[in-house]
Amino acid sequence: MKLKYFFPMVIAALATFVTSCSDEDVVSYLDNVRVTSSYVALPAEGGSTSIDVTASGDWTISDIPEWVTVSPTSGSGNTTVTFTAPATSKSNEAYVTIECNGDKQMLKVMQMAEKVELAVSTCAEVNKGSDNVSYRIKGAVTKIENTTYGNMYINDGTGEVYIYGTLDAKGAEKNFSSLGIEVGDVVDCEGPRVTHNGTIELKNVTVNSITKSLIKVDSTYVAGEMGNTLPLEGGELTAYVSCKGKGVSVDIPEDAKDWLSIAAIRNGGTEVVFKAAPNTGGDRSTTITFTTTDGKKEYTSKVDIAQKGAIVPVSVADFIATEVGNAQYRLTGLVTKVDDAASGKYYISDYTGQVYVYKASGEVALNDVVTIVGKHAEYKGTPQVGSGKLEEICASAEPISLADFNAAEDSNDKFYVLTGKITEIANDKYGNVYIEDETGEKVYLYGVYGDWTGENKQYFIKDNAIAVGDTITVVTIKTSNKNAPQGKNAVCFGVKKAE
Template identity: 25%
Template sequence: MTISPSSGSASSEPQTVTVTVTDNTGSDRTATIKFSANNGTVSKNLTVKQTGPEGEPEIEITTVADFLKAEVSDDVWYTLKGQITDLYNTEYGNFTLVDETGSVKVYGLTAEKVNKNDKSFSTLGLKEGDIVTLCGTRDEYNGEDQVGGPSYYISHEEGELPEPEPVNAVYFNDFDKEAAQNNDGWPFLDSFDGWKNETGSGAGSVTYESSGASARTTGGSAGGYSNYDGSGVNNIFFGKDAYFQVGNITLGTETNYTLSFGTEKFDQGGDSQFMHEEFHVYISNDGTKWVELDYSFPNGAPNGKWDLASTTFTVPSGTSALYFYFNADVASVYRLDDLMLAVSSEAGTSIDFSKGTEIGGGGETPDAPAEITVADFIKAPVDDNVYYILTGEITDLYNTEYGNFTLVDETGSVKVYGLTAEKVSSNDKSFSTLGLKEGDVVTLCGTRAEYKGEIQVGGPAYYISHEPGTEEPEDPVDPDSPFVSNVTWTLGTNSYNEKATVNGEGPVDVVKIGKSKAKGSIDITLPAGTTKVNFYAVSWNNETATLSFMMGGEEVGFQAIAKNAGAANSQPYTFTVTESDYYTFNTPMPLPSDMTITVTTQENARAILWGIKAITE
């Protein structure tokens, strides 16, 4: 394909560009021509399509194994084909995709290519077992590989999952009645019933006890990270001093049984070799005195993968019920799934319940939360089982539905990602009942959490007490100040309304776009007649950001932003700026009506904007 002319000077007269394409003797093909002006700040794409005698080109499929080897990038798209398994969210389209080379989580599938998940998955009529072809980016979240984008649908073939072989189980639980949701923390077993999916001849009157154990969908037992055909969806994660007990499994007259369970040890950045001496299994006939069971794996203890462990034993004649107790000596590395007790055709280890020992039956009582400063809280390790009490001033209250704000004491500041009236497993939106406002001094209790590298109080945190603040009202900024915006914007992904002092003037309303290494965006509403937009902007203190401007789904410009030492830590920021931090974006033409422009940062760079002013004719 040749283009003539390929460049030229600006002119007020229409210009003709000739595109010449050679004969196509192969498959249908397309190419994109990008027209740019104003030193690249304004651009428009033209797609040229040419049919060929061979028709539609064959889609190049990337295997899951090759996809997982690729680098994380939002800019490179891959076409994958595989079977839908573990479909745990039918609203957004979250499932595991499996082909002959491995498995990967698909975090959202839409009917067409869109910038944000539009919840169109349900219109596709897909189900578990179907073979789907999709296109998505290589993504990662909290160390877990996934298909992002969101991915979009190309085609599918009807399919079915193989029916599980019938098992004459006395007790079986795959923990998959309802997929657990990570709403400011995974739910503990005593506050969520979605893992109670027991079946079997002896499961009618079972009881459960637990502490420090939570239900999770991450790190599942299905797919490429498992040496057995695990059920996936939920698994039980053992946190600090965690245990899980299932009791009162009713027996028949048989005495020989096999207990099997899927388990995994995975220590990110550490040793993932499964150690029997770290993960204990006990049996009891009364839930009081326990005998430890030896168990084994088909091919030896696994390393960083799931496998199915089992043990066969013989109980005394007349035993009417059994209890099993699982606990881990090492926190946050062991998991459990697919627990089954079945009658065995062979005798096993003889169990003498009279030699059982008391192990507490319910684990140790967790320590009372420690009262610490923000500085000490930040130094603590991430752990969703350890709670801390903090006291500080509420600032930057940016979400009054869930209770999201920044907590400040004399030692530092930290983001509180959700505050509830009482301790709950997931945010119940009770923050508004507390009557809290910016400036109040609140005492709360929460866990040391982290999201995409940003330290935060999780749990969700719950309220203990507060003292009304005596904060003096802020002096309003002169509305004619160059630092005040004359447009409105809507927050998109990873964007936040914040405050700053600029050249000694403030507080000024600013908007931060981007979070840690993740890109962010906002939508600015421009009035009819707008010809350009002036704004102040700075990049994070150790980064150089580039803003992309989109209108009507097309990129219409971009702007590099200089870094500023004041763009660091948390708000309120203090900036010293000059005219070099003042930027102008020219619209392609005077806007015929009110329109929306999307401003986006790229990965690994954050930007802060203010004084956004639309200039009209």
């Protein structure tokens, strides 16, 4: 019988490392058997570690060394296998064999009594790697997000890795400032990889070495005051740079060159003046890179420059069509679903579509008509409103049946949510239509618009090809004309085309 063998690359780990069993950590692939980790690491003080075995049929584990216990040693299909070893004063390692239907998976089992020095991985390798594996990287600090915990980004030229937490020299948390790490420094650090909300991180890393950068941006000033944000109308920003290398070069990203330029370089490159053009769009920002060299190696320091912009009013569809960035948009919509009101997580819709709002300030309720301002963010490829701010709750509406709406008292202050199929368009200029529900009850809407402000009242129905047979959702008040009930000045927040 012909057998297949698979010997995965083994990455050395600390003695305290525990393997993960999530589906995303499956790293070895054979036709008939696969495991969730290419190795098992047991603590020197003794203990257990588990992996998952996924097999197409019956499987067995053989070549088990005396110093480790495996349970179970055979099974069928998907099984969790536990490896247990007592405390040890010396390091142990061996390979066990998992066999199923002719396929053999070789799995390394190790119990290290001393710390194993990790080889340096590239940032690209970390980003392609697996969670719950310890990695060591070396690269330049490009951004520091939190100076207490030590959250920062490190780039080695192959990619960038987010560091979530940096331990101090004694292994303690929340003492990042004691390390003296600054943007531009080259840091050698190591820690376990985790994934949080789609972001790959090395968590609570240990710093092995810090190589100070030969260049540093000390401060930036706008109009005589320290800061990095230019006004809407444009202006100048001055960056003050300390350099111990040979010369200074300045790099402005291509996508910012149409609005940001260098106006002057003074004092041997230690004072650089940038000029920003007036901004007719939303908020924008860029990152400037300052570079020097010691003749052998380049050193960099980076600084963010931002410019305030106008807030652009958009429909949901237009918002979704914009690019991810810092531009600010204003949307008005009906709250159609609330995931977490307190933390500002909900969905809004208008007549063009629906979008998710993530962590907007201000608390809303289902069926509120809200106006929010935020930027185009994205989560796993899906657009969402990020960094949002609730500007206004325009109305709090009550869902109601068409029959109950017709029977309700007239009021200019009470808003209702109605849904019905258009049975007749009496006037497509002003949007006078009849809608009907599944019971046959009808409501006359005297004016249907797409804009809560009421500025664009005419031809909304015609311009958006809304026709008889389409189902619409509107927010309206209840009035009467010659004792006949009607909705007035209805705003459309949903359209379902007739099939």
